[in-house]
Amino acid sequence: MGLVKKLQSLALLGVALQGLAFDFDFPQADIDSGRALQQLGETARDAALARLEASPSSTCTKESVRMRKEWRNIPGEERKAYVKAVECLMESPNVYPNVTGPKSMFDSFGVLHYYLTPYVHNSAYFLLFHRLYIWTYEEKLRTLCGYTGAFPYWEWGLDAGGVEKSPVFDGSETSMGSNGEYVENPGNPFFGRGTGGGCVKEGPFKNYTVNFGPNTSRTPLVPNPRCLKRDLNTQICAQWASLRNTTETIIESPDIALFQANLQGDYRWPEARKWGFAVHGGGHFSIGGDPGGDFYFSPLEPAFYLHHGQIDRMYFIWQNLDWENRQTMAGTITMMDMPPSRNGTLDDVLDIKPVGGSYTFRQLLDTVGGSPFCFVYE
Known part of the structure; x- marks a missing residue:
């Protein structure tokens, strides 16, 4: 049966469902293929909708809740x-x-993140x-720009065999644009180099100015106009953002401290060190380039929001299990904790004006x- 992963006592809220629990017992093949992640996602979604109905x-309400979807599950016109x-x-x-x-509202999100x-x-x-951040971005797409479709996320592990071929980055009219032109460069000393490095060469955002x-x-906040560069990196995606990494991050994290450490590869937790750059870094540096590889200004990469949609999806699943x-x-x-600071509390205020x-x-x-x-993930 292979390496077995078990998740016990998953409670759903709501009077009608009180006391109901699930046990998950996954063979390694299901973890590696994504079948386990699909089951976890469906269970989490159903739990959230049951709470909403109660x-x-x-x-x-169940009638107004939005369903966020993986990019390839959204129709082309949408x-x-x-x-x-x-x-x-x-x-x-x-x-x-x-x-x-x-220069723009899109840029304003980059300033806030910086x-x-x-x-x-x-x-x-x-x-x-980041949950509030990408939801606010979604609201601007709707209220300022009339978007009525599903908000997308990118499940990186589906493209661990070739990010360049992903429907997100294949350069078609239904993509988020292509890889960058191939340029000779040594790449990032920590992440190696990808298969691009230059300006986006095809599809949407080919002519976008950073x-x-x-x-x-x-x-960094003065004008510095330049093209959007990407350096897609399948090796990073396969190593740090696979379906196995995503699934095991969720099921091997019993509390919030370890979940966010595993998600980010926070070496202060010994258990998290095996994840290396982890799915957060893995997703970012599967895109790479400029500004996608810039820790502060990565939201100026349009695909940032699909990447962080997947991070929030993982959090949604983990919470609702x-x-x-x-x-x-x-x-x-x-x-x-640099410089050393107090613990955060749920009653702290997050103000992202303007x-x-x-x-x-x-x-x-x-x-x-x-x-x-008012949203769930498919």
Whole structure:
């Protein structure tokens, strides 16, 4: 039967389902193929919808809940509409005053991420900040640009055999654009080099201009127009963002501290060291390039939001497999606790104005709680 993974006592909330639990017993072949992840995802989705049915709110019901979908499960015309909405954000006004580089609302999300990076990575805030961040991005696509389709995520492991062939990056009109032109370069000393490195050569965002950055600049918020570069890297995807990595990260994480450590490869936890760059780094550096490989400015890469959609999907699954015990937070409020800082709490306030709103982290725990979210993953 191979290596067996067991997840026990998965409680669903709601009076009608009280006491119901599941045991998962997966052969290694099911973990490696994605069958186990599909089962976990379906169980988590059904648990969330059962909670919603038992306790609908004025802003979230089973009729109004949105279903987020993997990119290749979205019809082609809807994918093209999503790209058009992103291009619309790239033409909408920047909302940050006193900066000269950012030109658009799309750029404003890059400014926000730049400012908050030291507090929302390898910290208590990582998962819930990014949940609010990509939801706010989705809301801008809808309210400013009229997008009505599903919000996409990218399940990296489906492309661990060849990122260049992925429907996300194949350069077709229903993709997020292609790899970059091949250029001779040594690549990143930590991640090696991919198969591109130059400007995106085909499909959507071929002519997109990155307006500012990189983080290594002495003045990263001043104008620095350049093409979008990608350096797709299948080796990184296969090693750090496979279906096996994703699934085992979920089922080998009994609490929030270890889950977010395993997700990010946080070496402060001995159990997390085996994951290396982990799925978070693996997804980012499967794309690579500029700004995709820039820790601070990676949201200026349009595919960033599909990558972090998958990160939030993992969090959604993990939470809803044991909802009663997974409405928690762990860690301090600075990256890697540098400088040393207090522990984060669910009553801390996350204010992302002028891009979005202000909420306590407690309000961000439940994607079907109506405050402010109303979505599940397929």
